[in-house]
Amino acid sequence: MSKSPRLVCEDVVLTQRLLGAPDSATTTNVSSTTYTTVTVIPTETGSTTTTWGSWDPSSSSSTTSWGSWTSGASASSYTSTTSAVPSGGSGNAAIAPAGSLWALTYSPYTASGGCKDAGSITADITAIKALGFTTVRIYSTDCSGLEYVGTAARSVGLKLILGVFIESSGISGAQPQVSDIVAWGQWDLVEMIIVGNEALYNNYVSVSDLAGFISSSKWSFSNAGYTGPVTTTEPLSSWIQEGSSLCSSIDVVAANIHAFFNAQTAASQAGAFIESELVILGGICPGKSTYVVESGWPHAGQPNGAAIPGPSEQATALASIQSTCGSQVVFFTYEDDLWKAPGAFDVEQSWGCADVFHNGTAM
Secondary structure (H helix, E strand, O other): OOOOOOOOOHHHHHHHHOOOOOOOOOOOOEOOOEEEEEEEOHHHHOOOEEEEEEEEOOOOOOOOOOOOOOOOOHHOOOOOOOOOOOOOOOOOOOOOOOOOOEEEEEOOOOOOOOEEOOHHHHHHHHHHHOOOOOEEEEOOOOOOOHHHHHHHHHOOOOEEEEEEEOOOOOOHHHHHHHHHHHHOOOHHHHHEEEEEEEEOOOOOHHHHHHHHHHHHHHHHHHHHEOOOOOEEEEEEHHHHHHHHHHHOOOEEEEEOOOOHOOOOOOHHHHHHHHHHHHHHOOOOOOOEEEEEEEEOOOOOOEEEEEOOHHHHHHHHHHHHHHHHHHHEEEEEEOOOOOOOOOHHHHHOOOOHHHHEEEEEEEE
């Protein structure tokens, strides 16, 4: 499985030109299997009609047995069977920032790209708690992330934002992560589940495929007892171009927004920039809450116009973001991602920000 992705270098000011871009997708198709919307009357619900939106018939999820139902069967002949709710019970953790500080991203990888052991992950999660954060975001279920990060988070009193990572293998490659999360099922720790991270931007899926996968994943989580929000995350440009097609599938709108990649934005203006982007994001799916689930500033690398990387600039930028809209932002990231290539402006490895936060405040 791929690690957390490279950062998106986009000048968000230019995304306005994407308004009105056509969405030509009209069919949802994954691995030659077409998503369908099926209305059936399960025998457990008597005369109540249940709509299984965007069900993926190729799903390997073990939470629901579709029995011998076929497209030609009558509704009354279908019988559904549901597995027991996992040991974590039903529900979810409420999103509850500590004032202006909420969450930090975390990837359980060593500098060489291997998986950290349980002891190292516990030490990292304990350190994140000491910085004043209430929540940790992980991108996928690899490296025993659910078990190791989940156990550590519970022991220190942190909540989780879980991820289903979609990469070049598409939805079929991501589906097992849905099953992993359902089997783990400790919903009282979970504030949000993010299905896909810049999957549209990277052309790993079409918008219709992504909408269908979010809906089918959400049904799997709900059937297992989860009652919290499910969404996806994209850079603002992707939300402007295609986001309206996702509104019916998501519960909240989440974006990855990095002020550094706007060449007109200095570190001291980072908070105002993120706040202005949140306003635009709020217009994509009116009435839904908005969050920035990845935002930071590099402490090393090459300048991007007025955006200068450096330790002091990073501290200034993160303090600006925290004071302006910190309760809606997941900061990026706990430590440097030395396993990545240097990337644009040689900054990809240099977003670790644990040293910036002290007692709940970016200094």
